[in-house]
Amino acid sequence: DTAVSQTPKYLVTQMGNDKSIKCEQNLGHDTMYWYKQDSKKFLKIMFSYNNKELIINETVPNRFSPKSPDKAHLNLHINSLELGDSAVYFCASSPGDRGRTDTQYFGPGTRLTVL
Amino acid sequence: AQTVTQSQPEMSVQEAETVTLSCTYDTSESNYYLFWYKQPPSRQMILVIRQEAYKQQNATENRFSVNFQKAAKSFSLKISDSQLGDTAMYFCALRGSNYKLTFGKGTLLTVNP
Numbered sequence: 025d026t027a028v029s030q031t032p033k034y035l036v037t038q039m040g041n042d043k044s045i046k047c048e049q050n051l052g053h054d055t056m057y058w059y060k061q062d063s064k065k066f067l068k069i070m071f072s073y074n075n076k077e078l079i080i081n082e083t084v085p086n087r088f089s090p091k092s093p094d095k096a097h098l099n100l101h102i103n104s105l106e107l108g109d110s111a112v113y114f115c116a117s118s119p120g121d122r123g124r125t126d127t128q129y130f131g132p133g134t135r136l137t138v139l
Numbered sequence: 140a141q142t143v144t145q146s147q148p149e150m151s152v153q154e155a156e157t158v159t160l161s162c163t164y165d166t167s168e169s170n171y172y173l174f175w176y177k178q179p180p181s182r183q184m185i186l187v188i189r190q191e192a193y194k195q196q197n198a199t200e201n202r203f204s205v206n207f208q209k210a211a212k213s214f215s216l217k218i219s220d221s222q223l224g225d226t227a228m229y230f231c232a233l234r235g236s237n238y239k240l241t242f243g244k245g246t247l248l249t250v251n252p
Binding site for chain 1: 184245
């Protein structure tokens with residue numbers, strides 16, 4: 025029944041480690057996104073894929089690399105984690121039709137804590 | 140560039156009363172879409188209501204309605220008959236011709252019993 029799912033929901037790790045967050049959607053959507061919500065609750069887009077093609081790549085450190093094996097999955101890999109990477113990361117998906125409302129639906133979020 | 144401004148960091152309302160959350164935006168595009176999302180303490184981002192800019196009629200969803208003033212670039216959210224479960228952070232968001240959602244900084248709404 026879950027529309028957009030993320031694993032894990034919580035991730036605690038040491039500085040310098042490499043970690044991945046997985047996202048899956050069962051809505052049949054063509055477009056998926058990663059957002060970062062900082063400690064002040066501000067949400068900012070990081071990446072977006074449409075049918076496995078990268079279409080949005082905001083100013084994000086190269087340590088962050090998204091990977092889309094198919095249009096239902098969008099994973100986020102983070103190398104050499106830093107304290108400032110601590111945040112909640114949200115995955116979202118949308119039908120991908122630019123000409124219509126194209127509402128984005130969000131996953132439950134992954135709270136990443138870097139110690 | 141798109142910007143979204145929510146000027147009320149926090150608001151409170153008594154249960155059963157009505158409250159209005161403000162949002163203004165700026166975009167150079169003529170065709171765009173506006174959204175309100177809520178984020179309760181559970182952290183889940185939940186769509187509340189959406190509005191297509193080309194539609195003059197204000198969107199409504201049960202107790203939630205918007206006042207969309209295109210010329211003023213204003214998109215406020217009215218919650219009627221407030222319930223305790225409405226306590227959440229509310230985000231106004233704008234999407235233009237690309238897929239990117241630009242969010243405001245949010246308004247923390249507390250509904251008091």
